[in-house]
Amino acid sequence: MHPKRKKRLIVVLAVVVLSSLGIGLVTYGLRGNINLFYPPADVIAGKAPVGQSIRVGGMVVEGSIQRSDNSLDVRFEVTDYAGTVPVLYSGILPDLFGEGQGVVAAGKLDTLGIFVADEVLAKHDENYMPPEVAEALEAAGKKI
Amino acid sequence: MIAEYGAFALIMALVSASGLTLLPMWGSFSGNGSAMNSAKPLATALFLFAAISFGFLVAAFLQDDFSLVVVANNSNSLLPWFYKFSAVWGNHEGSMLLWVLVLCAWTFAVALFSSELPQVLYARVLSIMGLIGVGFIAFSLFTSNPFARNLPDIPADGRDLNPLLQDPGLIIHPPILYMGYVGFSVAFAFAIAALLGGRLDAAWARWSRPWTNAAWAFLTLGIMLGSWWAYYELGWGGWWFWDPVENASFMPWLAGTALVHSLAVTEKRGVFKSWTVLLAIASFSLSLLGTFLVRSGVLTSVHAFAADPERGLFILVFLLIVVGGSLVLYALRAPAVNSGIRNAWLSRETLLLFNNVVFLVATLTVLFGTLFPLLMDALGQGKYSVGPPYFNAVFVPLMALLIPIMGIGPFTRWRQDDAGRWTKYLAVSAASALAAGLALPFLGQGFNLWVALSVLLAVWIVGGLVIDLHLKKSGAQSWSLVFGRQTASYWGMVLAHFGFAMCVISVVVVTQWNVEKDLRMAPGDSAELSGYRFDFHGSGSITGANYRGDEGVFTVYYQGQRLTELRPQKRQYLASGQVMTEAAIDAGFTRDLYVALGEALGKDGAWSVRLHYKPLVRWMWIGATLMGFGAFITLADRRYRRAKAHLRQGREALTYG
Numbered sequence: 001m002h003p004k005r006k007k008r009l010i011v012v013l014a015v016v017v018l019s020s021l022g023i024g025l026v027t028y029g030l031r032g033n034i035n036l037f038y039p040p041a042d043v044i045a046g047k048a049p050v051g052q053s054i055r056v057g058g059m060v061v062e063g064s065i066q067r068s069d070n071s072l073d074v075r076f077e078v079t080d081y082a083g084t085v086p087v088l089y090s091g092i093l094p095d096l097f098g099e100g101q102g103v104v105a106a107g108k109l110d111t112l113g114i115f116v117a118d119e120v121l122a123k124h125d126e127n128y129m130p131p132e133v134a135e136a137l138e139a140a141g142k143k144i
Numbered sequence: 145m146i147a148e149y150g151a152f153a154l155i156m157a158l159v160s161a162s163g164l165t166l167l168p169m170w171g172s173f174s175g176n177g178s179a180m181n182s183a184k185p186l187a188t189a190l191f192l193f194a195a196i197s198f199g200f201l202v203a204a205f206l207q208d209d210f211s212l213v214v215v216a217n218n219s220n221s222l223l224p225w226f227y228k229f230s231a232v233w234g235n236h237e238g239s240m241l242l243w244v245l246v247l248c249a250w251t252f253a254v255a256l257f258s259s260e261l262p263q264v265l266y267a268r269v270l271s272i273m274g275l276i277g278v279g280f281i282a283f284s285l286f287t288s289n290p291f292a293r294n295l296p297d298i299p300a301d302g303r304d305l306n307p308l309l310q311d312p313g314l315i316i317h318p319p320i321l322y323m324g325y326v327g328f329s330v331a332f333a334f335a336i337a338a339l340l341g342g343r344l345d346a347a348w349a350r351w352s353r354p355w356t357n358a359a360w361a362f363l364t365l366g367i368m369l370g371s372w373w374a375y376y377e378l379g380w381g382g383w384w385f386w387d388p389v390e391n392a393s394f395m396p397w398l399a400g401t402a403l404v405h406s407l408a409v410t411e412k413r414g415v416f417k418s419w420t421v422l423l424a425i426a427s428f429s430l431s432l433l434g435t436f437l438v439r440s441g442v443l444t445s446v447h448a449f450a451a452d453p454e455r456g457l458f459i460l461v462f463l464l465i466v467v468g469g470s471l472v473l474y475a476l477r478a479p480a481v482n483s484g485i486r487n488a489w490l491s492r493e494t495l496l497l498f499n500n501v502v503f504l505v506a507t508l509t510v511l512f513g514t515l516f517p518l519l520m521d522a523l524g525q526g527k528y529s530v531g532p533p534y535f536n537a538v539f540v541p542l543m544a545l546l547i548p549i550m551g552i553g554p555f556t557r558w559r560q561d562d563a564g565r566w567t568k569y570l571a572v573s574a575a576s577a578l579a580a581g582l583a584l585p586f587l588g589q590g591f592n593l594w595v596a597l598s599v600l601l602a603v604w605i606v607g608g609l610v611i612d613l614h615l616k617k618s619g620a621q622s623w624s625l626v627f628g629r630q631t632a633s634y635w636g637m638v639l640a641h642f643g644f645a646m647c648v649i650s651v652v653v654v655t656q657w658n659v660e661k662d663l664r665m666a667p668g669d670s671a672e673l674s675g676y677r678f679d680f681h682g683s684g685s686i687t688g689a690n691y692r693g694d695e696g697v698f699t700v701y702y703q704g705q706r707l708t709e710l711r712p713q714k715r716q717y718l719a720s721g722q723v724m725t726e727a728a729i730d731a732g733f734t735r736d737l738y739v740a741l742g743e744a745l746g747k748d749g750a751w752s753v754r755l756h757y758k759p760l761v762r763w764m765w766i767g768a769t770l771m772g773f774g775a776f777i778t779l780a781d782r783r784y785r786r787a788k789a790h791l792r793q794g795r796e797a798l799t800y801g
Contacts, residue, residue, distance in 0.1 A: 009475065034516070034534060037527035055529060067745060072664055072752050091662045092742035092752050095379070095723040106529075132527050 039136035044083035057104035057133045082140035089117040096122040102133040150200030151291040157193035158281040164274030168267035180267035191252035198245045220304040220719045222690035230315040231305040237290035246322045268337035304719030313373035324363025330355040332428035335421045339477040349411035361775035368768035379725030379740045381756045386535040391514040392434030399427040402503035418478040488560035509538040547601040551608035573607030598652035602645040636778035643770030650763035659757040666750035674757040677701040691715040
């Protein structure tokens, strides 16, 4: 290889390595802002950490939605047909939220095994299923 | 027959694109003039066939031809005609055809407006555009044919356009965004052509610059429209979600911003050449990556259409060929690294280099945050999601780092500057920025450190622009003379920087001072929000052309005065049964009031209601619009036309001399 080109290659490689290192550090420092998805079966099995930001998703169990009479608190259950997790949420639910629909909730698991959500995401059109939910259902042996 | 004609036209477009890829390129290497001259007619044919094909698809939508799969899945006879029109790109297949059409339009525009380029360069630029065309037309034809038929069971009516997309914003957002996204292909083609020819000089930068600015302007406006649409249509009142698909358009924008600035250096000073070429390759590669992320359905996103692995694979392979091929070419042909520094530390070159480094690092951090979930999933580490806190934490400090330099850049001289020339003005600028930062927050909700900092930085940017004009005036000339002497490029820069300052204030103020309440409200209830009182009077039924729903009635009072009435809606679309929130917004220059209905609760007519007070939120879109128009203004610069006239003379002299 031409020495000049070799030099350039080294420079390019150095830039690549340094910037990946920098980004790696950024990510390391921000681990708290990245959250992992757990299917309900894993939550029931105790694989999900308590008190950490995580996401849980699956289908909303038929007949499980209960609303408070004087506030926006709502309780529902999410299932992947291998496990079911109760979810508490306070706020406005997305338009496509409903019984028998796929949802992903972000929040924290409390010590009683109840998932306290600060965000609930539903699919955004009739034919779309969040990939995490689709995979969790598939893993639990239930085809949609 | 419409569909068959459309498919046939698309096949003809593929043939033209293949011809455009091979013939002029072969001519440029073998010195065959007539082969090179075929570039223009081939580019014209390519555009015409793509336009005809697109026209046929539009016709199929307007005529409710439900024998076509895309029409049946994404349109409905009850849709108003303009939504039937925009339904063309409200689905995967149609939006890819729009991609193709926009690419062919750019190719045709280059063929038309850059015909003064040296013959070899002209042939190669168009050839490379043709190659990209081959890739995407093939993608459209073989993996996502918009003209596929629903035979023999033709549905009586269509399944309707996703109600989220039934909105005027969605008629213009995708085409404008694609104009920007795809527009970077021109900068890319110029870069590759220059690498092939081994001639990277100031002239090359001057030819490529207006195209890059135009693409950047479209992309800026496209992103702005997307943010605005999300704000009023999604019903959460958010304007930026760091959604993977938003990032997909934001990354080329960041790299493109670096490119726009580094092209200035290459044109004016003839340096940073290899760097500029690399940025041009990066900008377009990120556009392709964005297309891959959106079209493969690998990411959870509000933009994802139903996933299809085959399509993802096709774009991924195409992406690897383009990126890999151009980087190999770059490694072989880029001019040697210039180790001799020809400019002093304090010079515009250095400051623009700083700009480039900041934007590059910003691009990489966003890229990393976007790809991180994919990477971890591929490594079997679980399904992660990277949320806004990550992006805000890395992105905001980077932009803050950029601004101090932005306040000096405009008046710093090329090559070498003497700070003594302007330190006293800079002190005035700093003092006014500090004073404004301390005082102006009291016009709002009182002192807030972040708001104060944003005002300080914004005033500092504007201060730099004012100092620049003042230095240009130096002496006794009249202002009109000074103004008249500035170029279009200059005014474009001023407008864009000013717009950026508006965005900075807006983003910080709306983040810090946004007041949001989710409430349960029964008829007769009222709620107080930042001095505004919202009275809820109950809801009634409404019926639209293709939906039914409920409409809430709110009256807003400010300091006892009746201000306005807001009527947010909850619609259910008839064809799909999908439910949609239509927020009601009282827009203003200094604040927006935003009301959205959640859902009906209980028997007493109560609703869950979302109320927002959003100060200065409009400044963001106004600022971004100014940035876009600033970039458009630079196109009027006489310099680009003079270069053409000069070239034409030169060529005539060669021909007739």
